[in-house]
Amino acid sequence: MIRISLFSIIYLFSVQLFGQTTSITKPRVLISTDIGGTDPDDNQSMSHLLMYNDLFDLEGLVSSPSYGSGSTAEIFRMINLYERDLPRLKKHKDGFAEPSFLRSITKQGRKGGAPFKGYSTSTEGSNWIIKAARKKDTRPLWVLVWGGLDDLAQALHDAPEIQKNIRVYWIGGPNKKWSANSYAYIAANFPDLWMIEVNSSYYGFFSNNQTPDVVKTTDYYQKSIQGAGHLGKDFKDYYKGEIKMGDTPSLLYLMNGNPNDPTGESWGGNFEKIKRSARVVVDRNTSLSDTVAFCTVVEYRFQGPKINVPADSSVFQMEVPYGDSKQIWPGYYLGEGLYSLRYAPKQAEVLKFKFTSEIQGFPTGEGQLVVTNLWPGKPNPQDYLLGENWFSDSTKPSDFDGRLQGGKTIFKWRNEVLSDWAERWSWLK
Incomplete structure (x- = not known):
């Protein structure tokens, strides 16, 4: 297997975007999350994002709880923890976002799923997606969705022209269940959207089908996180410190590999083009x-x-x-x-x-x-008929992790991912 060079995304390379060749360094990223709801894995993924935000140009943190009680209050709480750990992070890397900036791009989206038609009224969050997508930039806006698609569907309904400016990596699966109406609206009306729909591969990041050379998620807290600053202390409150982080593969996809080629190898999985959605x-x-x-x-x-x-x-x-x-x-x-x-x-x-x-x-x-x-x-x-840029989990039998379709495309990188993160946790000790 050909190994991917660490953080290849941060090196300059030329890509064809929107008809012109452009050199990019950091990807533009907007997060849509249901953090604070019923599943605390979003808190774990938010810790990961904050500790690696020097690799991204963050443009939005939108609270989009299709289900549960998620709100911007939980994002602000996580930013407060990050602010207390930031001096130690800065000793090792440049480029970390200031807490005041992160607060300024935190917006409240829809609370609760969309009605049958798939959209309703605009929110602060959906309007912020539109604003970020309309920004003049040769780079696409990566919309990483950790929950339901309701705010993204609303943004596309209100400003359909932004479709050409965004790329979506969506953690589907249970989130598809909670936002079936907004998903149906997007699939039916925006089949040409650039979308990676991840319905099962992400499970590979916390799969229990372990091999001896893989970092165990069950004792990672004790070995790598315990005693590591305010974010580390907070991490213990989610699943008693056991790693889940089902949304983190969306970040990993941009951190390692060529994000313009979903079929290639990356920490965030590799995917197949699909022409229809069931x-x-x-x-x-x-x-x-x-x-x-x-x-x-x-x-x-x-x-x-x-x-x-x-x-x-x-x-x-x-x-x-x-x-x-x-x-x-x-x-x-x-x-x-x-x-x-x-x-x-x-x-x-x-x-x-x-x-x-x-x-x-x-x-x-x-x-x-x-x-x-x-x-x-x-x-x-x-079936919903899709365009040329819709991708989803690998159907290859060799990529199954037990019953998890595509699970091995992410599972096989977990050792590298968690080992690299362990170094950053050590900066906080």
């Missing part, structure tokens, strides 16, 4: 005879009573068992007696669910769905 539309409840690939957008449509509510009102729900509780997914009234709901299963399983509603005459009931393990699965006439 979508299934059904006008009934599904059963064990129905099979879809994981991360397929399953669109349920029902005929029911005509009711006098605004179009796109949430009037029914899908209940899915989740451990000892359940997750609730909203369904919408589209008018003229038509009801619809989108759901994107995140993993291979036999999905059980039921539809409920207070609308008299609505077709409620229990259902099931068989979900398989290879995205995007078999072609379907209802």
Whole structure:
């Protein structure tokens, strides 16, 4: 295997961008994150970003919680920790962003998922995406999405011309489940978007399929982070210090390798071009005879009573068992007696669910769905057709990490990544 030179992105090289040859050093980066919500891996990834921000031209930190209670308050709290550790970081590297600057580019996006149409009203966060994308610069704006796509969808709706100026690396999977409506809007209306849709490869960064020569994520805190400044002390609060950082591959992709070639080797994985995104539309409840690939957008449509509510009102729900509780997914009234709901299963399983509603005459009931393990699965006439620059997880059997499609394309670099990060943690001790 050919090894990638460390941090090759920081060296000057010529690339063809928007019809002209340009030399670049640092990538322009905007982060959209649901930090502060139900999954604290965003906090771990934010620590990583702050400790490596000298490698990027950061242009935005947008709080975009499709689900949960994430907000800018949590971003500001992380910046405060970084500010206390910054003097030690500066002793080893130049180019770290000032905390005041990071606060100035922190913006609040949408709280909660978009309605069925995939967008709603603009937010401070979506407007900031537009502003950054419109900035005169020969470099594209890399939008790294660590949560739902709701603010990105809103920005594209409000300013569709920015599509040509941005490149997206999106951690999908569960985030696709929470933002199925905004994803559907983008796939249907912006198929030419430059997009890396990562539905499973990112799991490789915290996979438990370990080999002896790989740095163990379970004892990394004790060996490398413990005693390392304020960020290090805070890190213990997430998963008791065990590494997850499912969003970090988006940063790793820009740190090592050629980001203009998603099919090439990089710390953030290598990907395949896809010409379609799996979508299934059904006008009934599904059963064990129905099979879809994981991360397929399953669109349920029902005929029911005509009711006098605004179009796109949430009037029914899908209940899915989740451990000892359940997750609730909203369904919408589209008018003229038509009801619809989108759901994107995140993993291979036999999905059980039921539809409920207070609308008299609505077709409620229990259902099931068989979900398989290879995205995007078999072609379907209802699939979203994509352009030339949409990429996703490798389908090669040799790239599977157990059941994780594409997992090895990231897993194999974890030793190098964590060893390099350990050096930066040592600067804080």
